[in-house]
Amino acid sequence: MKKLSIIICVIILGIVMLTNPDIARAKIYIEIDSPMRQFPMAFYDFAEDDIGQDLTNIVKDDLNFTRLFHFVDKDAYIEEKSDDFNPLNWTPFGIEAVLKGDITVTDKVNVVVRLYDVVETRIILYKQYRGGKEQLRTLAHQISDDIYEALTGQKGIFSTRIAFVTNSSETKQLVMMDFDGKRLKKLPFRKEMMMSPHASDDGSKLIVSASDGRQWSIYLVDLLKESSEKIFESKGVNIAGDFLPDGDRFVFTSSKSGSPDIFLFDISSKRTRRITSNYWINISPTISPDSNNVAFVSDKSGNPHIYIMDIDGYSTRRVTFEGTYNTQPAWSPVGDLIAYSGMIDGKNQIFTARTDGSEYRQLTDEGNNEDPSFSPDGRFIVFTSDREGNKTIYVMTTGGENQKRISPDGYRAFGPEWLSN
Amino acid sequence: MKKVFLLLLVFAFLFSCAQKQVTSTQEEMQPSEEVTLPDEGAQEAAVESVNLGDVLVDIHFDFDRYEIKEGDKATLKAIADVMIQDAAVSVRIEGHCDERGTNEYNLGLGDNRANAAKSYLMTLGVPSSRILTISYGEERPICTQSDEGCWARNRRAHFTPAN
Numbered sequence: 001m002k003k004l005s006i007i008i009c010v011i012i013l014g015i016v017m018l019t020n021p022d023i024a025r026a027k028i029y030i031e032i033d034s035p036m037r038q039f040p041m042a043f044y045d046f047a048e049d050d051i052g053q054d055l056t057n058i059v060k061d062d063l064n065f066t067r068l069f070h071f072v073d074k075d076a077y078i079e080e081k082s083d084d085f086n087p088l089n090w091t092p093f094g095i096e097a098v099l100k101g102d103i104t105v106t107d108k109v110n111v112v113v114r115l116y117d118v119v120e121t122r123i124i125l126y127k128q129y130r131g132g133k134e135q136l137r138t139l140a141h142q143i144s145d146d147i148y149e150a151l152t153g154q155k156g157i158f159s160t161r162i163a164f165v166t167n168s169s170e171t172k173q174l175v176m177m178d179f180d181g182k183r184l185k186k187l188p189f190r191k192e193m194m195m196s197p198h199a200s201d202d203g204s205k206l207i208v209s210a211s212d213g214r215q216w217s218i219y220l221v222d223l224l225k226e227s228s229e230k231i232f233e234s235k236g237v238n239i240a241g242d243f244l245p246d247g248d249r250f251v252f253t254s255s256k257s258g259s260p261d262i263f264l265f266d267i268s269s270k271r272t273r274r275i276t277s278n279y280w281i282n283i284s285p286t287i288s289p290d291s292n293n294v295a296f297v298s299d300k301s302g303n304p305h306i307y308i309m310d311i312d313g314y315s316t317r318r319v320t321f322e323g324t325y326n327t328q329p330a331w332s333p334v335g336d337l338i339a340y341s342g343m344i345d346g347k348n349q350i351f352t353a354r355t356d357g358s359e360y361r362q363l364t365d366e367g368n369n370e371d372p373s374f375s376p377d378g379r380f381i382v383f384t385s386d387r388e389g390n391k392t393i394y395v396m397t398t399g400g401e402n403q404k405r406i407s408p409d410g411y412r413a414f415g416p417e418w419l420s421n
Numbered sequence: 422m423k424k425v426f427l428l429l430l431v432f433a434f435l436f437s438c439a440q441k442q443v444t445s446t447q448e449e450m451q452p453s454e455e456v457t458l459p460d461e462g463a464q465e466a467a468v469e470s471v472n473l474g475d476v477l478v479d480i481h482f483d484f485d486r487y488e489i490k491e492g493d494k495a496t497l498k499a500i501a502d503v504m505i506q507d508a509a510v511s512v513r514i515e516g517h518c519d520e521r522g523t524n525e526y527n528l529g530l531g532d533n534r535a536n537a538a539k540s541y542l543m544t545l546g547v548p549s550s551r552i553l554t555i556s557y558g559e560e561r562p563i564c565t566q567s568d569e570g571c572w573a574r575n576r577r578a579h580f581t582p583a584n
Contacts, residue, residue: 193560195525214555216528237532237556239525253529255556259536260529283529297526303485304526325485327526341523348523370523414524 027120029097029151030068032379038070039151041097042090044081046111051133052103055111055140059101061180062144062158066379067402090118097124097151101143109133113143115150125150137182157375162382163187163197163206164393164407164416174208174221175413179375181393181406189221189228196371196415197221198240200247203421207231207240207250218252220267232265232272241285242331251275251285251294262296264311275313286331286338287311288355295319295329295338295355306340308355319357326351328371334378337398341370350383352398363400373418374398382406382416476500477512477580480538481573485522487533489541497538500580501545511551511583514538518559519572531556538578553583 030039043060046052063069072095079089081100090098098116103109108130115125125146131139141158148156160179165172166186172194174187191210198207206221218232218240232238236255241262243250248267253260262285264273276282280300287294288308295308303324309316320326325343332338336355341348348368353360363369367387374381378398385394385405391414393407407413477500480493489497504510516531516538535554543549564571 193557195528211560216556236554237528239528253525255529255532255536259533281526281529281533284525299485304522325522327523343521346521348521 027117027124028153029117032066032068032152032154039068039097040070040072040093040095041099042077042095043071043099044077044101046101046103051105051109051136054136055101055103055143058137058140059144059147062141062156063147065158065180066148067397068152085114085116085123087116087118087121099147105133109136109139111139111143113146115147137178141178154377157377157380160376160421161203161419162373162393162406162416163199163419164413165194165196165208166411166413172210174206176223177407179395179406179418181408184408184411187221187223188226189219194415195239196373197417198242198250199417199419200243201245201420202247203419204247206417207243207252209237209239209252218265231267236260239283242287244287244291245289246291251287253283253285262294262313275311276309277313284328286329288331289333289335293355295331297327297329306338306353319353319355320351320360321357322360330372330374330381331355332374332378332398333376337378339372339374339381339398341372350381350396350400352381361400363396364403369394371415373416375418376420380418382418384414384416473503473510473582476503477582479577479579482534482576482578484519484572484576485530487516487530487537489537494541497541498545501542501547504542504547504551505545508551509584511553512542513553513555513581513583515561515579515581516554516556516558517561517563517575517577517579519575520559520562520567521572522559524558524560528556528558531558534576534578538580551583 045056072093076093079086085098096118098118101111101113103111111129113125113127114123117124127146129139129143144158145156157179161176162179163174163176166175171190171192173190174197175184176187177184192213194208194210204223207218208221209216209218215233216237217230218238219228220231221228234254234256237260239253241251241253250265252263252265254263259279260281260283261277262275262282264275280298282296282298285294285296293308293310295306297304298307305326306319306329307316308319319338323342323344326340329338329340337352338355339350339352342351348370349365350363350369350372351360352363367385369383369385371384372381380395381398382393382395384391390410390412392405392411393413393416394403394405396403478496480496514535516535518527518531535556539552539554542552562575564574
């Protein structure tokens with residue numbers, strides 16, 4: 001609902017292309033997969049007043065989150081913001097892009113953004129934004145997304161959200177927040193016990209397993225209507241797995257006929273299809289981006305390890321060989337990388353490995369770190385850590401850099417799931 | 422006869438629970454002393470049934486394991502004996518884990534622990550229809566310290582009367 005109103009309210013008045021028709025042919029300024037250095041740019045404050053500073057800080061924080069940008073000190077700026085853009089004012093300092101934005105506030109917030117390419121002396125982004133004052137963060141994140149896309153050619157993650165579970169009292173409750181931990185919002189879904197939610201690719205709904213103490217059922221949570229319904233129940237444990245890209249099917253775990261096995265559920269037809277069938281524990285399925293394969297946890301070697309099979313349950317192969325307790329696989333949305341938690345010296349840590357098991361890497365080493373979930377662009381991992389005491393939500397790059405808490409200090413939380421919007 | 426027997430069994434169980442709680446509830450339990458036993462046979466069975474609360478004791482598991490330990494087989498045998506003797510008795514088995522694993526896998530592990538106990542009772546002759554199972558994974562610890570003594574207590578199958 002909120003998302004819808006935002007789309008309506010943030011009216012983009014137009015993309016105006018100036019001077020150079022080549023603007024349509026995107027140039028990649030920053031190769032995000034192999035950045036040689038931080039991209040040097042000038043960034044004028046939108047305005048000196050409070051709202052102008054707020055907007056400036058949000059957009060800068062967003063871009064800094066990626067660690068791809070370097071904002072050159074304002075003392076080096078020769079040009080006034082109101083002056084015409086002149087590349088000769090910037091080339092001596094090695095600055096490659098200049099951002100000039102203005103904000104005016106009437107009954108709405110109006111922002112104009114101009115982003116210049118110093119080297120090719122042209123404007124690469126010229127866009128106006130308008131929205132309600134209470135939507136400043138939404139508007140700021142959209143500006144960040146546009147700047148990021150203009151410079152990298154990739155979609156930004158600044159308008160994405162993270163769903164997780166809080167256990168502030170005797171019950172567990174679903175919560176949504178922005179990717180940067182701001183704008184926490186509790187959803188009207190609360191149960192005595194709950195596992196991590198899993199989102200559809202379009203970010204419109206979640207599946208989550210929860211229990212009132214008698215039964216573990218799978219619930220479907222509609223994020224637009226903020227409503228929920230019990231969608232699967234049987235005896236034994238029933239645990240939400242992962243949506244297929246079509247958003248109408250998901251994989252899940254059920255022990256309805258003995259030990260936990262993996263099944264496929266079709267929401268429209270309510271039909272269930274069995275994928276695994278054996279005596280072992282088979283649990284925590286996650287779908288490959290092409291939806292042809294499933295990574296999951298099985299204890300068939302005697303301890304829990306990560307395996308991959310095809311969506312029909314055949315061609316099973318083992319991915320992890322290190323350690324004796326590897327669980328919680330999450331398949332990267334953009335490649336052949338799996339994040340998982342592995343126990344080492346009695347503590348759970350986040351690891352990544354290629355789907356063929358190669359290049360396995362330990363990313364965390366402080367406290368217990370669990371529940372990895374990739375950002376939609378595959379460049380970040382959100383996870384749970386108890387390194388400061390209570391379990392709460394952290395993010396880091398997929399390489400393990402820049403680990404930081406994003407949920408409020410002391411806020412008990414676990415099971416994060418990064419949504420696409 | 423069977424009903425009286427069952428009544429006794431329930432009273433015996435409630436009484437054993439109540440004793441562990443506050444003393445004021447003991448007064449409410451007074452009527453149990455007024456139950457008269459109809460004959461010898463029932464009395465003998467009643468003595469047996471008094472033990473239900475006592476036979477439903479936790480069994481424990483090694484870390485990341487769900488095999489029944491040799492030392493717990495006597496516990497399961499005692500439970501099975503009571504259940505076979507009285508067809509009205511059903512039990513609910515809760516599978517629990519310690520906090521060290523991850524929560525989803527622990528839910529599966531707890532389920533297998535509960536099912537391992539259930540299977541063992543079935544091999545001793547208890548019908549599956551009288552055994553319910555649920556997994557609580559690591560969600561309901563009885564001990565919250567982070568040490569092996571506490572973890573060992575939490576890795577358990579817990580039995581409660583289900584009817």
